[in-house]
Amino acid sequence: xxxxxxxxxxxxxxxxxxxxxxxxxxxxxxxxxxxxxxxVPNDSTLKGKRVIVVGxxxxxxxxxxxxxxxxxxxxxxxxxxxxxxxxxxxxxxMVLVGERTLSSLNYTYNSLKSWYGVTVVxxxxxxxxxxxxxxTLANGAVYAGDALVVAPGLExxxxxxxxxxxxxxxxxxxxxxxxxxxxxxxxxxxxxDVVITVPRAPYRCPPGPYERACVIADWLKANRPSSRLxxxxxxxxxxxxxxxxxxxxxxxxxxxxxxxxxxxxxxxxLDSVGKAITYTYRDDAGVSKAVTAQRAGVLxxxxxxxxxxxxxxxxxxxxxxxxxxxxxxxxxxTFESSxxxxxxxxxxxxxxxxxxxxxxxxxxxxxxxxxxxxxVGIPAIPKAGHIGNQEGKTxxxxxxxxxxxxxxxxxxxDLVLNSACYxxxxxxxxxxxxxxxxxxxxxEYNPLAKSMYAxxxxxxxxxxxxxxxxxxxxxxxxxxxxxxxx
Amino acid sequence: xxxxRHRTTPHxxxxxxxxxxxxxxxxxxxxxxxxxxxxxxxxxxxxxSSAGATAAVVGPASISSTSGRLLASNCYQCHGxxxxxxxxxxxxxxxxELYGELKEFAASTSSNNIMAAHAAGYTDAQLRAIAVxxxxxxx
Ligand SMILES: Cc1cc2nc3c(=O)[nH]c(=O)nc-3n(C[C@H](O)[C@H](O)[C@H](O)COP(=O)(O)OP(=O)(O)OC[C@H]3O[C@@H](n4cnc5c(N)ncnc54)[C@H](O)[C@@H]3O)c2cc1C
Numbered sequence: 001x002x003x004x005x006x007x008x009x010x011x012x013x014x015x016x017x018x019x020x021x022x023x024x025x026x027x028x029x030x031x032x033x034x035x036x037x038x039x040v041p042n043d044s045t046l047k048g049k050r051v052i053v054v055g056x057x058x059x060x061x062x063x064x065x066x067x068x069x070x071x072x073x074x075x076x077x078x079x080x081x082x083x084x085x086x087x088x089x090x091x092x093x094m095v096l097v098g099e100r101t102l103s104s105l106n107y108t109y110n111s112l113k114s115w116y117g118v119t120v121v122x123x124x125x126x127x128x129x130x131x132x133x134x135x136t137l138a139n140g141a142v143y144a145g146d147a148l149v150v151a152p153g154l155e156x157x158x159x160x161x162x163x164x165x166x167x168x169x170x171x172x173x174x175x176x177x178x179x180x181x182x183x184x185x186x187x188x189x190x191x192x193d194v195v196i197t198v199p200r201a202p203y204r205c206p207p208g209p210y211e212r213a214c215v216i217a218d219w220l221k222a223n224r225p226s227s228r229l230x231x232x233x234x235x236x237x238x239x240x241x242x243x244x245x246x247x248x249x250x251x252x253x254x255x256x257x258x259x260x261x262x263x264x265x266x267x268x269x270l271d272s273v274g275k276a277i278t279y280t281y282r283d284d285a286g287v288s289k290a291v292t293a294q295r296a297g298v299l300x301x302x303x304x305x306x307x308x309x310x311x312x313x314x315x316x317x318x319x320x321x322x323x324x325x326x327x328x329x330x331x332x333x334t335f336e337s338s339x340x341x342x343x344x345x346x347x348x349x350x351x352x353x354x355x356x357x358x359x360x361x362x363x364x365x366x367x368x369x370x371x372x373x374x375x376v377g378i379p380a381i382p383k384a385g386h387i388g389n390q391e392g393k394t395x396x397x398x399x400x401x402x403x404x405x406x407x408x409x410x411x412x413x414d415l416v417l418n419s420a421c422y423x424x425x426x427x428x429x430x431x432x433x434x435x436x437x438x439x440x441x442x443x444e445y446n447p448l449a450k451s452m453y454a455x456x457x458x459x460x461x462x463x464x465x466x467x468x469x470x471x472x473x474x475x476x477x478x479x480x481x482x483x484x485x486x
Numbered sequence: 487x488x489x490x491r492h493r494t495t496p497h498x499x500x501x502x503x504x505x506x507x508x509x510x511x512x513x514x515x516x517x518x519x520x521x522x523x524x525x526x527x528x529x530x531x532x533x534x535s536s537a538g539a540t541a542a543v544v545g546p547a548s549i550s551s552t553s554g555r556l557l558a559s560n561c562y563q564c565h566g567x568x569x570x571x572x573x574x575x576x577x578x579x580x581x582x583e584l585y586g587e588l589k590e591f592a593a594s595t596s597s598n599n600i601m602a603a604h605a606a607g608y609t610d611a612q613l614r615a616i617a618v619x620x621x622x623x624x625x
Contacts, residue, residue: 482567
């Protein structure tokens with residue numbers, strides 16, 4: 001029965017019982033891929049202790065699961081999530097072009113509840129009281145714990161001019177907006193253009209907007225051959241996987257499509273009704289150019305994003321000077337809030353409050369001895385799901401060790417945060433498999449600086465887009481979702 | 487030097503994700519002592535899920551053993567919780583074998599192999615700790 005639950009969760013991919021897109025035929029079945037459910041150790045050491053987790057996304061769900069796996073049956077874990085099921089952002093670009101259904105990205109909390117013994121409360125947290133390690137729900141209910149883990153993801157801001165997210169959805173949080181944007185694309189006439197805008201870093205999933213441009217351009221090539229795609233980037237250049245994306249945008253390496261990429265974009269007006277955008281950008285010679293009221297058939301602005309109001313209002317955030325957005329600063333080793341007690345006392349003000357996932361800001365720097373020219377976006381810890389899962393585990397480990405009275409935490413030098421993203425470059429068709437690239441980064445802990453750094457030579461990207469990477473992408477996706485939700 | 491047998495797919499591509507060193511592992515000797523000296527976290531205890539179902543004993547015997555636990559959990563996003571699935575099962579392989587494979591990846595110059603990229607980011611001591619932990623986890 002447990003087994004069936006688990007299969008139900010991951011069956012949308014490799015084990016395929018839903019719809020099997022053409023490219024799945026190229027995935028080699030391998031029995032070892034079905035992971036087993038791991039029992040929660042029968043251990044009552046932490047009886048009487050409780051941890052509250054807010055947000056059942058990539059980071060919060062992993063935290064809740066591993067709190068039980070590492071804390072044992074004695075530790076009570078409550079997960080508060082507003083939605084009945086989670087919709088994965090990862091792979092949601094494939095929904096935009098009809099390669100995947102939105103429902104194939106849904107993950108329930110059944111395993112968490114029935115197998116791992118997490119108490120799952122469906123409700124919206126209205127406020128966080130970090131001094132009391134408690135939260136208040138919209139319905140007035142209050143939950144307090146010995147530790148509080150906050151993982152609510154991101155909130156999206158506005159954009160200049162006549163911007164209306166209801167008319168021009170960002171679809172950067174998978175759900176109804178994803179379906180809406182997919183419909184807009186499907187009903188766009190041949191010859192109309194797609195315009196996507198990218199906010200200044202940091203934002204969720206560094207390669208994500210470039211991936212979206214590739215996937216949609218590949219679809220346009222087959223379905224709207226007279227249409228063009230413009231990618232308008234607020235950053236000074238492609239942030240990650242520069243070679244792979246530049247090749248794809250230029251139609252090289254068999255991508256067969258082109259993307260008009262513009263950088264240093266500053267939007268002055270967005271008209272969501274008329275689907276027009278006015279902006280300046282810098283050409284490759286560094287000359288500033290102005291574009292007035294460029295028309296789009298589909299306009300997809302991705303606005304800047306920051307930690308949600310429940311974190312900002314609780315005094316758990318600081319402003320990031322690069323983009324003016326607020327994120328919750330945390331200590332690298334534990335993901336416990338690092339907001340200081342006062343201007344003169346740097347001791348953490350809110351012990352026992354942890355922030356994981358996209359809401360958090362982790363101290364990061366170049367590796368010791370780095371002499372190169374700093375690049376935008378590196379070495380910051382990316383806001384991404386694979387590493388968000390690891391952040392959840394890191395906080396879970398720290399919490400359990402502390403509750404058990406382990407005083408060695410902090411002396412160790414063995415914290416590593418691993419990030420991985422697979423990016424489809426072409427979708428493939430009934431006879432040809434798609435191609436994909438990957439980006440991987442390993443971050444080490446520097447105990448002297450109390451900071452993370454990208455290990456020398458990191459991040460690394462795939463040498464090129466390959467069909468092998470495409471099938472690996474599906475194994476990776478199913479497994480990272482399984483490690484989180486199953 | 488390791489001798490690797492790469493699996494080959496029907497399409498003729500090397501699986502290449504993980505060198506197969508099950509057949510011949512010759513570089514492990516010097517390490518064995520160090521690996522064996524690492525804290526013993528193996529053993530067996532009766533475990534049952536919170537839902538009351540009994541299952542095969544998986545996971546390290548003692549939940550107070552934290553050596554390598556968090557480090558090894560970096561593998562689970564691609565190899566399943568406690569290394570029990572995903573691209574390939576890791577749990578239950580010998581520490582020497584796992585360490586040898588990780589070192590082979592770390593030394594690999596293959597620019598299209600994601601495991602080479604991952605392994606290169608860890609220190610030798612970390613790779614050892616991961617190998618020891620996984621050899622006892624999820625068995
Ligand atoms: C198109 C796209 C592609 C991507 N591809 C990749 C990829 O290839 N690899 C990768 O690693 N990452 C990828 N990402 C990024 C990844 O999806 C996010 O970084 C990840 O989901 C962040 O996890 P999180 O737990 O912080 O937030 P989320 O996953 O957003 O989870 C937050 C949860 O908190 C809940 N919540 C929020 N507020 C409240 C409240 N007040 N009360 C109760 N519950 C609340 C929400 O309902 C949600 O379930 C991609 C993202 C996008 C948009």
